[in-house]
Amino acid sequence: MTHDELYRKALDGEALDVERALELYLHAPLEELAAAADALRHRMVDDPGVVTWQIDRNVNITNVCISGCRFCNFHCRPAERDRATITTIEQYCQKIDAMLALGGDQLLLQGGLHPGLDITFYEELFRELKRLYPQVRLHALGAPEVAHIARISHLDTTTVLERLVSAGLDSLPGAGAEILDDDVRRRISPAKPGVDSWLEVMAQAHRMNLPTSATMMYGHVETPRQRIEHLVKLRELQARRPEGHYGFIAFIPWIFRSRGTPLESEGVRTRFSPVEYLRIIAISRLVLNNIRNIQASWLTVGKPTAQIALHSGANDMGSIMIEENVVSAAGASDSFDAAGMQTAIREAGFTPRLRDQLYRPRE
Numbered sequence: 001m002t003h004d005e006l007y008r009k010a011l012d013g014e015a016l017d018v019e020r021a022l023e024l025y026l027h028a029p030l031e032e033l034a035a036a037a038d039a040l041r042h043r044m045v046d047d048p049g050v051v052t053w054q055i056d057r058n059v060n061i062t063n064v065c066i067s068g069c070r071f072c073n074f075h076c077r078p079a080e081r082d083r084a085t086i087t088t089i090e091q092y093c094q095k096i097d098a099m100l101a102l103g104g105d106q107l108l109l110q111g112g113l114h115p116g117l118d119i120t121f122y123e124e125l126f127r128e129l130k131r132l133y134p135q136v137r138l139h140a141l142g143a144p145e146v147a148h149i150a151r152i153s154h155l156d157t158t159t160v161l162e163r164l165v166s167a168g169l170d171s172l173p174g175a176g177a178e179i180l181d182d183d184v185r186r187r188i189s190p191a192k193p194g195v196d197s198w199l200e201v202m203a204q205a206h207r208m209n210l211p212t213s214a215t216m217m218y219g220h221v222e223t224p225r226q227r228i229e230h231l232v233k234l235r236e237l238q239a240r241r242p243e244g245h246y247g248f249i250a251f252i253p254w255i256f257r258s259r260g261t262p263l264e265s266e267g268v269r270t271r272f273s274p275v276e277y278l279r280i281i282a283i284s285r286l287v288l289n290n291i292r293n294i295q296a297s298w299l300t301v302g303k304p305t306a307q308i309a310l311h312s313g314a315n316d317m318g319s320i321m322i323e324e325n326v327v328s329a330a331g332a333s334d335s336f337d338a339a340g341m342q343t344a345i346r347e348a349g350f351t352p353r354l355r356d357q358l359y360r361p362r363e
């Protein structure tokens with residue numbers, strides 16, 4: 001098939017298999033790839049002249065984690081008592097009050113795989129946060145955390161998800177996907193639940209109609225083929241979601257940041273290339289032609305590249321991100337406030353629109 005025929009296939013909503021997507025990813029000229037992705041974006045979003053953004057706040061539930069991800073400077077081992085923390089309700093309140101003052105509506109709650117925090121801890125936490133702040137949405141945990149909580153609570157993941165939703169969980173982030181390949185995961189996240197576990201937790205969330213997102217962290221030890229296989233796995237899972245259910249609302253790729261990480265000491269360093277990022281955004285739009293929103297991660301690629309990404313398939317700029325620890329601890333330092341975010345979107349030629357987690361417009 002020619003490149004034009006492959007673009008047509010993607011634009012018509014058909015699935016690109018690994019070989020065909022890899023051909024485009026590796027060999028199509030960037031301008032052509034980006035133009036096809038932009039054309040598909042025009043078909044998939046309601047108003048192509050709009051770029052959405054969000055105000056939320058990332059709060060880490062704990063920094064204790066047994067996963068030992070080799071790209072993470074943030075976590076500590078349970079035995080490191082002088083470093084180990086669990087966020088208190090008073091600390092949540094301070095952070096939420098500050099977020100509300102800035103117009104935010106969502107907490108992105110992430111934590112490590114803490115060996116001592118089972119389902120009852122998270123139920124009590126979510127219930128208390130919802131009691132204190134019923135208007136704040138909880139976008140919390142991730143598939144590895146759900147699998148971990150199930151294991152230490154002696155429950156199945158379905159029961160864990162049902163109990164978390166009943167306690168106040170509003171949506172499940174795509175965290176912990178990294179690259180959905182078990183060889184890669186063994187190298188970068190040796191103790192994290194594997195690919196099947198990640199996909200099964202997400203499939204269960206889709207069956208329950210719990211909104212989810214999907215991510216990819218690239219640029220470490222994976223091959224181009226493994227990146228494309230990652231996208232195809234996401235597309236196939238999305239295609240299996242029950243009719244009318246949310247499934248994956250958005251896809252967010254980001255570049256691995258190496259500074260000070262164990263992977264860096266093994267010689268695996270950030271090799272950020274704006275051109276490569278734009279190719280990732282464009283091929284993601286073409287392969288994931290059943291996931292409506294593709295996010296440009298300004299936090300990890302910077303404003304100019306994120307702005308070009310909006311013309312290469314992305315339709316969302318993510319959050320002003322009031323607090324983020326894992327990525328910033330490894331070398332990402334860009335930041336926007338709300339005015340800066342809107343200016344960046346306008347400079348790129350679009351109308352900014354504040355959104356919520358479900359991509360609904362906010363005032």
Ligand code: SF4
Pocket residue numbers: 063065066067068069072073074075111112113189326
């Ligand atoms: S990235 Fe998350 S799961 Fe991995 S070690 Fe850090 S805190 Fe743990």
